[in-house]
Amino acid sequence: MRMVLLGAPGAGKGTQASVIADQNGVAHVASGDLFRKHLGEGTDLGKLAKTFMDKGDLVPDDVTVKMVLERIAEPDAAGGYVLDGFPRTGAQAEALDAALVSAGQVLDIAPLIEVDTEELVRRLAGRWICRVCQIPYHEITAPPKQTGVCDKDGGELYQRDDDKAEVVRARLQTYQALTAPLIDYYEGQSKLVRVNGQQDVEKVTADLLAAVSASAVS
Ligand code: ADP
Ligand code: ADP
Numbered sequence: 372m373r374m375v376l377l378g379a380p381g382a383g384k385g386t387q388a389s390v391i392a393d394q395n396g397v398a399h400v401a402s403g404d405l406f407r408k409h410l411g412e413g414t415d416l417g418k419l420a421k422t423f424m425d426k427g428d429l430v431p432d433d434v435t436v437k438m439v440l441e442r443i444a445e446p447d448a449a450g451g452y453v454l455d456g457f458p459r460t461g462a463q464a465e466a467l468d469a470a471l472v473s474a475g476q477v478l479d480i481a482p483l484i485e486v487d488t489e490e491l492v493r494r495l496a497g498r499w500i501c502r503v504c505q506i507p508y509h510e511i512t513a514p515p516k517q518t519g520v521c522d523k524d525g526g527e528l529y530q531r532d533d534d535k536a537e538v539v540r541a542r543l544q545t546y547q548a549l550t551a552p553l554i555d556y557y558e559g560q561s562k563l564v565r566v567n568g569q570q571d572v573e574k575v576t577a578d579l580l581a582a583v584s585a586s587a588v589s
Contacts, residue, residue: 372397372451372583373476375458375467375562377553378484380542381491381498382568383575385507387484388455390576391583397451400442402435402459404505424533427541429459429549436466443470459550464557480586481557482579484568488543495539499528513572562586 372395376384385401392399406424409417416434423430439457442448458464471478486494497510499519503526508515515521519528533542557563564582568575 373478374453375481376453376455377481379491379546381494382484382486384455386572387576387579388453389506391579392453398448400452401455402439402457405438427538427545429545432460432462436463440470464553478562480564480583481562482564482566482582483554484566486568490569492539495534498534499530501526501528
């Protein structure tokens, strides 16, 4: 299975991608997680990415495309992947399509998780991330069993710098201007499926999995 998971910041892409990837035995590839890993390791790419991430801007296409295409060429992604946060521009989507063609592969589906802006802001304001595995929690809707500690690996939970209200506003504008046009792009390829993201996490997962099954049949 090869999936591009679309949705605004806070829509639930990371939450859903990790469950769907686990259930289907494919890789969860999140461009934001890859940038944060570089940041944590203090690499040049991490330092470059930070200057854009801090402002709610996108990291330039050339470095982003190279990083993600290298990641999906790794052995654990050979059997498929769920892409979370990539592509975010038309140029990234075209680069992914070109890579798929040269590998003789096809993208199966591009679900869009739909959530209204007010709810996105609420979700990002209460989001906590595991320092080890980057799984997201929410202080009200998806709290960990023990405050500040990841259920899966005991990692410390922290709030992202770019989840501050002023950066969130910029990220939502960036999404509307540069990423929302991908909805038409994937609709044009008959890959787009709209899923209501304002339901319980489990119900959103069930709707996504139903969309995957339906696309496999058609
Ligand atoms: P979100 O939770 O908003 O979906 P991500 O963790 O996916 O956030 O991304 C955080 C930041 O990393 C983005 O605001 C952007 O600066 C950078 N980033 C992530 N993915 C991409 C991408 N595909 N292209 C450019 N920049 C990206
Ligand atoms: P994205 O990767 O699209 O930015 P996340 O998966 O990180 O989104 O989710 C954003 C925040 O919303 C997190 O705090 C997460 O726990 C919470 N969240 C995710 N899905 C739901 C849902 N269906 N209902 C309520 N809260 C959710």
